Amino acid sequence: MLKKADNNALWAVIASLVLFLIGGLLTTVVPPLVDTSWSKPFENTDPAKGPTGKLVKLNAQQLQGRAIYIREGCWYCHTQQVRTLLADTKRYGWRGVDAPISTPDEFVNDSPHMFGTKRTGPDLARVGGKYDEQWHRTHFRNPRDLVKGSVMPPYPWIVNNPVEFQALVAYLQTLGRAKDWRPANDYEK
Numbered sequence: 001m002l003k004k005a006d007n008n009a010l011w012a013v014i015a016s017l018v019l020f021l022i023g024g025l026l027t028t029v030v031p032p033l034v035d036t037s038w039s040k041p042f043e044n045t046d047p048a049k050g051p052t053g054k055l056v057k058l059n060a061q062q063l064q065g066r067a068i069y070i071r072e073g074c075w076y077c078h079t080q081q082v083r084t085l086l087a088d089t090k091r092y093g094w095r096g097v098d099a100p101i102s103t104p105d106e107f108v109n110d111s112p113h114m115f116g117t118k119r120t121g122p123d124l125a126r127v128g129g130k131y132d133e134q135w136h137r138t139h140f141r142n143p144r145d146l147v148k149g150s151v152m153p154p155y156p157w158i159v160n161n162p163v164e165f166q167a168l169v170a171y172l173q174t175l176g177r178a179k180d181w182r183p184a185n186d187y188e189k
């Protein structure tokens with residue numbers, strides 16, 4: 001058997017494809033079957049829960065903001081996933097409160113997802129409520145006015161378009177609100 005795989009290219013290719021398929025099934029198809037909570041939206045996302053019922057289903061303006069986020073390639077530099085690392089939960093926390101780790105149920109309505117892969121800038125999964133509109137305006141106009149040495153590019157065409165600017169900020173303010181993890185510490189309060 002082993003000898004055959006060593007000597008027969010076709011056999012080796014078929015065997016590796018079968019192993020790959022098993023790996024694929026075990027990591028993508030089986031987990032959601034085992035834990036079905038993954039495919040249900042996080043419970044705080046239910047708007048029926050009152051003013052703190054945070055939305056993951058976005059309204060029209062927030063959806064427009066999301067489209068701008070995709071169009072401008074914000075996701076080239078920003079991830080939206082707090083990993084199971086102390087460095088992440090502390091870094092994206094707020095006033096001493098650790099950021100909750102991202103869970104699959106937060107992304108049920110996020111299609112295509114904006115997890116991102118490259119962390120050139122900070123993770124944005126919990127950025128909603130961290131800054132007010134004025135901060136974002138100054139930051140998009142020229143990030144270096146607020147953060148010395150920032151490599152984030154300026155986005156004057158967004159700031160100069162009030163509809164687009166407000167949509168993008170509205171979208172950013174929804175990020176991480178599903179968890180309702182620091183409602184009393186918002187910039188608004």
Ligand code: HEC
Nearest residue numbers: 072073074076077120121122127143147150151152153155
């Ligand atoms: C070239 C990489 C790059 C791109 C593209 C980029 N950013 Fe950034 N962003 C950064 C870096 C680096 C920082 C950290 C320094 C700073 O705050 O300016 C940052 C910071 C931020 C912050 C503040 C986060 C925090 O917790 O303080 C927000 C919000 C943000 N970016 C949103 C956006 C949006 C929205 C877009 C798309 C319109 C975008 N960024 C595009 C690199 C980038």
